[in-house]
Amino acid sequence: MTEYIHVKEGDAAIRTHAIKLYDENAFAGMRKAGRLAADVLDALVPYVKPGVTTEALDTLADDLIRQGGGVSACRYYRGYPKSVCISANHVICHGIPGPKALKSGDIINIDVTVIVDGWHGDTSRMFFVGDVPLKAKKLVDVTYQALMLGIEQAKPGNHIGDIGYAIQTLAAKHRYGVVRDFCGHGLGKVFHDRPEVVHVGIPGEGVELKPGMLFTIEPMINIGKPDVKILDDGWTSVTRDRSLSAQFEHSIGITEKGCEIFTKSAAGLDAPPYQV
Secondary structure, eight states: OOOEEEOOGGGTTSOOSSEEEOOHHHHHHHHHHHHHHHHHHHHHGGGOSTTOBHHHHHHHHHHHHHHTTOEESSTTGGGOOSSSEEEETTEEEOOOOOSOBOOTTOEEEEEEEEEETTEEEEEEEEEEOSSOOHHHHHHHHHHHHHHHHHHHTOSTTOBHHHHHHHHHHHHHHTTOEEOOSOOEEEOSSSSSEEEEEOSSOOTTOSSBOOTTOEEEEOOEEESSOOOEEEOTTSSOEEETTOOOEEEOBEEEEEOSSSEEESSOOTTSOSSSSOOO
């Protein structure tokens, strides 16, 4: 049986087996952190172009995070060496920024997690680099649709399985594979907390959603099979069949009537193509 606990801000950083239910003060903290994470992705839009290195984008993102009054939650997390994750083409997630330059036709995911006043804002978006093939654009579009369909199911009385089923159903319609090895997660003053939000599921099954819950939804969808391989660096996760992969992520909070998205773009840049 799922256990829920109402948490005060002073206890929010304590890990428990129970699912935490937060108050309005916590939601205010999550709004601030989520806004900074979204603003960083907004600011990166004009810099994602052929010839730029992922390391340069990481450096810029770190500067923007610090200028906004936050710090990167990723840098040094379990030994991760950079401030954001940048995953290109067949890299599913946790791509480590480096000296390799982007080229026209690439699709990349930039995953930003910031800490502001102890609260985590966690979000990711896809970006097109130059002239991108139609099959890649379609994958990205469907993945964003899947995220938003999952978010539509995030409301009191529904279950985690309803979120996963909505995502899985859309992906299956296009014969895409939904990654099972990684999932969404609870967050707040803890980076990765309960519940786990798997992106496949059965309606009405899994943890029941209650007002005050905070978590991410972040489907990773492949053109090919869902199978994953982790490279020797211990972080970079790629599609085993080398097919293209896409991901979008939002941090949300369950309200009395539905959910609040903390990481929406204030500039309307939630999915490509971006007009700036």
